[in-house]
Amino acid sequence: MRILVLVKRIPATGGRIVLTEDARSIDTRFLGFVVSPHEECAVEEAVRLIEANGGESVVLTLGPPEAADQLRDAMAIGVDRAVLLETDGSDWDPYATSAAIADAVRDLEAAGGSFDVILGGNESADSGGYQVGVRLAVALDRPIVTGIKALEVGDGVATARRQVPDGADVFELPLPAIVTVREGINLPRYPSVPGRLRAKKKEVERIVPERRPGGPTLERLQLPVEKEQHVEILGTGPEAAPRVVALLRELGVL
Amino acid sequence: MSDVLVLVELAGGGPDRLSAEALGLAGGLARALSVEVHAVVGAGSGDADSAASAAPGLGAYGVATVHLVSGDRLDAYAPAAWAAAVEGVAEGGNYDAIVASGSERATEVLAHVAARMDLPMAANVITIEPGDRWKLDRQRWAGSLIEEAWLDGAPRMFTVAPHAVPAMEPASSSTAATVVSVAPTITDGDRRARIVGHEVAGEAGVSLSDAKVVVGGGRGLGSAEAFAMLDELAELLGAAVGVSRVATSLGWRPHAQQIGQTGTRIAPDLYIACGISGAIQHIVGAKAAKRILVINTDQDAPIFKRASYAVVGDVHAVVPAISDEIRRARGGG
Ligand SMILES: Cc1cc2nc3c(=O)[nH]c(=O)nc-3n(C[C@H](O)[C@H](O)[C@H](O)COP(=O)(O)OP(=O)(O)OC[C@H]3O[C@@H](n4cnc5c(N)ncnc54)[C@H](O)[C@@H]3O)c2cc1C
Ligand SMILES: Nc1ncnc2c1ncn2[C@@H]1O[C@H](COP(=O)(O)O)[C@@H](O)[C@H]1O
Numbered sequence: 001m002r003i004l005v006l007v008k009r010i011p012a013t014g015g016r017i018v019l020t021e022d023a024r025s026i027d028t029r030f031l032g033f034v035v036s037p038h039e040e041c042a043v044e045e046a047v048r049l050i051e052a053n054g055g056e057s058v059v060l061t062l063g064p065p066e067a068a069d070q071l072r073d074a075m076a077i078g079v080d081r082a083v084l085l086e087t088d089g090s091d092w093d094p095y096a097t098s099a100a101i102a103d104a105v106r107d108l109e110a111a112g113g114s115f116d117v118i119l120g121g122n123e124s125a126d127s128g129g130y131q132v133g134v135r136l137a138v139a140l141d142r143p144i145v146t147g148i149k150a151l152e153v154g155d156g157v158a159t160a161r162r163q164v165p166d167g168a169d170v171f172e173l174p175l176p177a178i179v180t181v182r183e184g185i186n187l188p189r190y191p192s193v194p195g196r197l198r199a200k201k202k203e204v205e206r207i208v209p210e211r212r213p214g215g216p217t218l219e220r221l222q223l224p225v226e227k228e229q230h231v232e233i234l235g236t237g238p239e240a241a242p243r244v245v246a247l248l249r250e251l252g253v254l
Numbered sequence: 255m256s257d258v259l260v261l262v263e264l265a266g267g268g269p270d271r272l273s274a275e276a277l278g279l280a281g282g283l284a285r286a287l288s289v290e291v292h293a294v295v296g297a298g299s300g301d302a303d304s305a306a307s308a309a310p311g312l313g314a315y316g317v318a319t320v321h322l323v324s325g326d327r328l329d330a331y332a333p334a335a336w337a338a339a340v341e342g343v344a345e346g347g348n349y350d351a352i353v354a355s356g357s358e359r360a361t362e363v364l365a366h367v368a369a370r371m372d373l374p375m376a377a378n379v380i381t382i383e384p385g386d387r388w389k390l391d392r393q394r395w396a397g398s399l400i401e402e403a404w405l406d407g408a409p410r411m412f413t414v415a416p417h418a419v420p421a422m423e424p425a426s427s428s429t430a431a432t433v434v435s436v437a438p439t440i441t442d443g444d445r446r447a448r449i450v451g452h453e454v455a456g457e458a459g460v461s462l463s464d465a466k467v468v469v470g471g472g473r474g475l476g477s478a479e480a481f482a483m484l485d486e487l488a489e490l491l492g493a494a495v496g497v498s499r500v501a502t503s504l505g506w507r508p509h510a511q512q513i514g515q516t517g518t519r520i521a522p523d524l525y526i527a528c529g530i531s532g533a534i535q536h537i538v539g540a541k542a543a544k545r546i547l548v549i550n551t552d553q554d555a556p557i558f559k560r561a562s563y564a565v566v567g568d569v570h571a572v573v574p575a576i577s578d579e580i581r582r583a584r585g586g587g
């Protein structure tokens with residue numbers, strides 16, 4: 001079995017977003033980088049599929065040279081190979097991103113055989129385009145289900161469950177197929193120290209992608225206006241309990 | 255004339271809540287362009303009659319023409335099949351824009367339509383301004399950041415961010431929409447990925463997304479065992495328990511209880527957040543909470559900036575004291 005998993009490097013922004021002076025990006029000077037929780041789960045799912053069925057898993061990202069770190073994070077928990085579509089770090093829209101990834105998949109498949117399953121996140125955490133997986137599916141003429149919370153891969157067919165308010169919709173799709181997942185589909189493992197060391201020594205294949213014009217273009221970023229919130233300190237420690245209960249009464253919660 | 259086409263999902267004889275929001279934004283856009291709003295409604299054979307009887311009523315939501323696409327090839331939901339149906343309508347008319355709600359299905363279907371027509375799409379738009387190039391504001395980071403962007407394409411395609419723009423209110427007197435029946439062209443390939451079944455989950459107590467009161471816990475709880483005191487407080491208050499991502503990634507609690515960007519959105523009257531710092535990805539899931547009561551040792555934690563009330567202190571001491579106090583009050587003491 002061959003599995004491809006798609007991840008995107010994003011800043012871990014913590015309690016507050018700070019923008020750069022030109023307001024065209026997030027000021028990341030003091031931030032670490034991660035991939036979205038959805039994509040961490042996609043990576044874990046890829047590793048589990050190969051553990052269960054044998055074969056090879058490949059992780060791919062389109063991003064700046066430093067995105068090799070996120071590829072190594074994926075290899076540290078068991079992904080076999082990594083491919084970086086290297087950019088100058090500017091914002092790539094999903095129209096251009098998906099076209100470049102589709103080209104890369106065609107090349108990877110010509111060299112190493114078709115991917116039975118391509119996994120991605122339901123949406124990228126930073127730009128939230130909600131479309132790269134679907135565009136890739138249309139470009140490669142493969143079936144896709146987005147936003148799934150359970151996946152079983154059988155003989156020539158995948159079964160995927162998507163959460164809905166009263167339960168789950170069950171989808172079936174013939175392989176090769178694409179699925180995008182949501183956090184909660186599994187609990188990703190933490191990398192082991194030997195896993196990290198192994199990943200550090202592994203090679204990252206680098207490709208310079210072509211950027212297709214025509215997609216939406218970012219002009220400026222802006223923090224949403226928050227209403228000023230004044231916090232009333234009810235007290236310190238357990239002695240505050242009676243005031244809390246009085247408040248709960250006042251609010252009609254009790 | 256180039257009109258604005260809106261994907262409308264029906265519920266209870268009218269547009270569902272998110273479709274009404276999409277119709278609201280689309281209505282403003284159509285006024286700015288001096289064009290009409292058209293709707294595309296899909297229905298499997300089982301829903302065709304109810305859709306046909308609801309369709310004229312969309313006139314009250316500013317829709318001039320409804321393209322009602324139905325047939326047995328839409329019976330089991332297949333995202334690409336629904337996209338083929340919308341694409342057929344789009345190509346049969348002359349549209350400046352195709353708008354969908356931010357529902358999971360509408361987003362996925364519009365993404366398929368955009369990909370099939372090889373056109374760009376913008377998700378989670380909150381304002382749109384037509385012009386030479388169209389200018390829009392859209393949500394990034396689940397709404398923690400707004401992007402101003404340019405959108406091209408003929409037609410322009412975008413989804414409307416959920417609960418971020420006013421829903422269209424039905425007019426009390428209005429003309430019925432003209433209904434046009436359309437037979438879609440759907441191939442077997444469009445039906446490769448489709449629903450084959452539905453599983454109903456068992457009752458799981460108070461639902462987190464609908465709960466009036468939510469008691470939340472994060473890393474400050476320190477262990478899975480410590481969540482027993484949150485369960486206890488929640489039970490006394492008839493509240494749901496929610497958690498931060500730290501609590502789920504450490505395996506303390508199931509992901510179904512996670513509040514935030516990659517978890518559940520809550521909208522309670524009161525959210526009691528215990529040992530949670532208030533990272534933007536957590537807080538964005540609690541944006542609709544009317545009030546937040548924080549229990550935290552660190553008064554500099556970002557969550558204090560979002561809170562109405564706070565107790566500065568150790569959750570392990572404060573939470574049991576609150577539960578005791580509630581029991582005492584209830585015991586009539
Ligand atoms: C793309 C992305 C998506 C994410 N999605 C989500 C999401 O959906 N939901 C989510 O929650 N997070 C999400 N996160 C993670 C988020 O950024 C934070 O890491 C997480 O919310 C922090 O959880 P926490 O507040 O429990 O932990 P911490 O940030 O470590 O905060 C712990 C808090 O507990 C307080 N504390 C410690 N001890 C005590 C004590 N004894 N008594 C009282 N207070 C105490 C501390 O002062 C601190 O404020 C996401 C991150 C990314 C990058
Ligand atoms: N730059 C990228 N590199 C690799 N995969 C990506 C990239 N952008 C998006 N994806 C994948 O596509 C999914 C959906 O992204 P989006 O359409 O931007 O919301 C993400 O969760 C990733 O799995």
